Amino acid sequence: MEIRPILSAMRRNKVGAALIGLQMAITLAILCNGLFIIEQRVAYSKRPTGVDELNVFVIPNQWIGNPPDLAARLQTDLAALRRLPGVVDAFATNSVVLSNGGSSEGIKLKPEQKESSASTAVYFADEHALNSLGLNLVAGRNFNSADITDKNGYNDQAPPAAVIVTRALADKLFPGKGALGQSIYIEPEHHNIQIIGIVDRLQVPWVESWSTKFNDNSILEPFRFVDSYVYYVVRVQPGQLAGALKAAEKKLFEVNRSRVLEDSKSLTESRAEAYRDDRGLAVILGVVCAALVAVTAFGVVGLTSYWVAQRRRQIGIRRALGATRYAIVRYFQTENLLIATGGATLGVALALSLNLWMVTTFEMQRLHASYAVVGAFFVMLLGQAAVLWPAVRAAFAPPALATRAS
């Protein structure tokens, strides 16, 4: 292809070419990083909790005042919930996944250890907990009634009889060894406690950046949580959730009216709420990226159309001298490809440095090089697509007319 005449034509139009090249470079840089962030956010918002989310709802129950018969009320409520039609099982706890509120502790392997070996979320659980959450016990046993004791509010410091841990925590504490039957020390009480079971997965209740470091480290402690503010976790038969949630609230008010039930919801709703800003960010970035592509494409169309108009006479002469229509289209496509190659090269450099800057300032992850390569191809393709219409129009201008008109 005749690159030299294209280059010399471009030299007379340096600024126009530079403008298009720069637009493409910036578009590429933003596009790569934007799509990278979108992909990460979507993956982040899809992290599994380990719970049977589709069939579980949560009712936060708040008693008024501090009634002395909390333990009895708890048993009455749970019995009523478990008897409801469509309900598989129910239990009461201090915290649930996707709620962004809960307790964390450090775990030590020896009492005199200075730094804890792992951070973990703490959930209170009775013998119904695994079934109510739909957790998958992969080793050891569930709690039995002998393990379970009353926990009278957060300030009750009686130690748990035993614990069930997640596989992630077990692997972190005892890499390569079986964690089952091992002893651990839970801050701050420092009692020696035995691991009696391991569940496949249970996410911590927080979905924030600081908790991603120990996202799947959770322990279940065998406590009946006797407190004026607890979460009732209820698992239902598939498809029964909406009806059972309404029935459960109604039933609880029938049992005792003097309580507050607010923010009851399914875990599906909790997930949507918990990750709303992450998904929102992905959508915003998606819209901006789409707009960016559109603006850049229009820019290419606009400037190329203008060049075509400017060179009508030259095109006419070339056509009169025997150039085919295809040769004219190819001219503009090659011209755009040259500009796009320059833009894409600059763009890849820009994309990588933008990412590097974000890695250092925002603790983002490194951009995978494949993004930049795919992005570069995309931007070049975009240029080719955008240039096609003005180029074809140029090619179809009749040579006689083109040379006559000024």
Next chain:
Amino acid sequence: MFSYYVSLAILSLRRNVVLTVLMIAAIGVGIGASMTMLTVFRAMAADPIPNKSRQLFAVQIDNWGPRSSSSGGSADNLAEQISYTDAIALMNAHAARRQTAMYATGAALTPSNPDLRPFKVHARAAYADFFPMFSVPFQFGGPWTAADDEERAGVVVISRALNDRVFAGANSVGKTLNLEGRDFRVVGVMARWDPVPKFYDLNNDKYGKAEEVLIPFTRAIESQMPSWGNNNCHDAIGAPGWEGHLHSECVWTQFWAELPAATDVEQYRAFLNNYAAEQQRTGRFHWPPHTRIRDVREWLQYQHVVANEVRILVLVSFSFLLVCLLNAMGLMLAKVTGRAGDIAVRRALGANQAAIFGQCLIEAGVVGLAGGLLGLALTALGLLGLRSLLSESVTRLTHFSLADVAIAITLAVIAATLAGLYPTWRAAQVQPAWQLKNQ
């Protein structure tokens, strides 16, 4: 001359409608995107209490001692909150002009109307100084007194929204409010007061709503109202029960001091150091004094109030604006070259280079203005979009102020003029003789 140039510009813009629309659209879209993000950014980074942000100080005391950073906490090894023990000691010392310890709590509220179900309210336990310190405005009544603090009085100040809900907006001063089965007397109803960011307690939701009920700290402690905020116990072991919790080294209260003058600030620093040194002497702390006070602005910065996501979005949207401007610049360049004939005639008729330059620049400015107006409409649309996409507390950052409007228009005109600079310069370079001969 100016108005003549403006009418010339409009005439010229109407001659090539497609190019004009494209230019205005490019600038409008760019301004719309960048202003949407800038509005959120400005709201996040806003000074929530501009009159006093240099006089109000958050207090930090290291009561855990040197730890490695792996055990959590901030880079400077200070917790964001202080222990109850320290909070009470600082309150009793009364070393600042005004001071308040506080914590987030909540309660079940039983309305006096038996047909209404009880509901949950968020509350804040604080001292009487809270209200004058943070310039809290009142609709009815006023704050409680220091004597009420002393007596652990059962009094509350409520928000306007809660007053509307429970007392139908009437003056409820002197009426009773039932919290957790106990009666409290309303002494004041706040006028709308909702600082964003919620600087005085950034623990749970940095842009969250202000609490609906304020209650004396002393009373809340006596009633054993639990903290609904962040309780951090690190490695601290306390005795069991409420008393054990109070006297543990867990941190869960915030402490603010009002220090109007620079000398007050220095004195308070010294006082805090002495306090920590005293704790070391009595054997409670096994490390040298490590305390810190930060004013509101420093505090917001320290607590990373502006989310990284928003910084990224601002960066992305301004890059987008840059692309839009490069685009508009290309279009202007095309336009100028197309109008070389006109310009040559004007030059031949006696217009000098400066006149051509001025005229084209004004044309660019008119495009910028139109783009800015379009951008404003798009910003409003963008903010509406954010409201439907993001969580409620972030939505509170999507209010468009008059300053934002001014910024948008100014930004658009400046940007368009900058983009027009080179094409304009090219226009002024047109050689009349050469151009006219070529036609």
